[in-house]
Amino acid sequence: MLYLNTFIFSAIxxxxxxxxxxxxxxxxxxxxxxxxxxxCQRRLTFFEMIPLLSFIILRGKTWCCGQKLSRSYLAVxxxxxxxxxxxxxxxxxxxxxxxxxxxxxxxxxFLLTDLTYLHIPDVAVLVxxxxxxxxxxxxxxxxxxxxxxxxxxxxxxxxxxxxxRKGFGMGDAKLLIILxxxxxxxxxxxxFFLALASANLIxxxxxxxxxxxxKKKIPFVPFLFTGFLxxxxxxxxxx
Ligand SMILES: [Zn+2]
Numbered sequence: 269m270l271y272l273n274t275f276i277f278s279a280i281x282x283x284x285x286x287x288x289x290x291x292x293x294x295x296x297x298x299x300x301x302x303x304x305x306x307x308c309q310r311r312l313t314f315f316e317m318i319p320l321l322s323f324i325i326l327r328g329k330t331w332c333c334g335q336k337l338s339r340s341y342l343a344v345x346x347x348x349x350x351x352x353x354x355x356x357x358x359x360x361x362x363x364x365x366x367x368x369x370x371x372x373x374x375x376x377x378f379l380l381t382d383l384t385y386l387h388i389p390d391v392a393v394l395v396x397x398x399x400x401x402x403x404x405x406x407x408x409x410x411x412x413x414x415x416x417x418x419x420x421x422x423x424x425x426x427x428x429x430x431x432x433r434k435g436f437g438m439g440d441a442k443l444l445i446i447l448x449x450x451x452x453x454x455x456x457x458x459x460f461f462l463a464l465a466s467a468n469l470i471x472x473x474x475x476x477x478x479x480x481x482x483k484k485k486i487p488f489v490p491f492l493f494t495g496f497l498x499x500x501x502x503x504x505x506x507x
Contacts, residue, residue, distance in 0.1 A: 274356045275349045278369075279319040282348035285373060286341070289380035293387045307335040319345040348376055351497070358504035363407045368500065370399055371450055375493050378443060382489035388439030393446070400450040414449060421448025421456055440488045447496070455499065463488070463495030 287303065303312045310332045316322050323345065328337050352369055359365045374396040378388050404414050422445050429441040448456035471486065 271353050271357060275353045278349040278352035279345055281373065282345050282376075283317070283319045283341075285348065285377045286344045286380060288392075289377050290384060292389050292392065293381050293385045305330050305332050305335075306337070308333045344380070348373075351376075355500060355504065363403075367400070367403050367407075367450055370396075370403065371447065371496065375443070375489070375496055378439075378489045379493045382439075382487035386485060386487055388437070388443065388489065393439070393442050396443075397446050397449070400446055404450065417453050418445065418449045420453040421445045424448075424453070424457070425460075435488075437488060440492065443489070443492060455503075459492065459495040459499045461495070462498045463491040466494045466498070467491040 303317055304310065305312060307330060313331070316326075316331055320342070323337065323342050328339070328342065329335065330337060351372060355368050355372065356365055359368055374392070377392060381387050381389060381392075401414070405411065425441040425444045425448070429436055429438060444456050444460055447459055451459075467486075467488070470491075
């Protein structure tokens with residue numbers, strides 16, 4: 269039952285994340301407002317806002333004007349619940365679960381803003397950091413230890429940003445500092461290492477097959493997200 273609930277709630281949450289990620293960077297309001305059709309701007313009915321089901325029943329088309337909806341809706345509404353349920357299943361400790369799900373949700377949000385706008389909104393970074401701090405304090409971690417993990421992460425990623433400013437953005441550094449505070453510096457270092465490894469591998473192949481040129485600016489959060497997932501899978505022994 270826990271897994272079913274996790275799946276359903278994270279599917280609803282995924283569509284919220286998607287709306288937030290496409291509206292927040294443009295400074296549009298996304299809370300307390302009615303969702304509208306992407307094409308004819310008509311207000312969506314409650315039924316059309318049900319994630320996954322509405323997409324499947326309407327066969328990926330809008331109800332009002334029959335336009336084809338972007339496949340990314342389905343991908344987001346499917347990927348996030350699958351990942352959440354997976355981690356809830358493999359992570360036994362309840363307080364770890366919450367922290368991991370929060371990190372997963374925020375990284376997912378930044379993944380979308382980085383892919384869509386090459387942008388990591390500071391407001392969301394601040395909210396992410398505050399929630400992580402509160403959760404860490406609530407689980408009884410001494411403040412000095414949180415401060416130590418934060419300081420290590422801050423100095424290390426600050427330095428990396430200072431040296432490699434071209435390929436590594438300030439937003440990426442901020443996210444890694446928060447991950448270091450949430451999961452410990454060592455964990456964040458592994459995530460960073462795995463992110464770099466996957467970036468090298470994927471970009472290397474893309475370059476080889478001439479899919480990209482070096483001049484193009486490449487979002488790094490997708491690789492951070494990949495690093496985070498690989499780290500968690502290795503950690504929780506889900507393989
Ligand atoms: Zn429409």
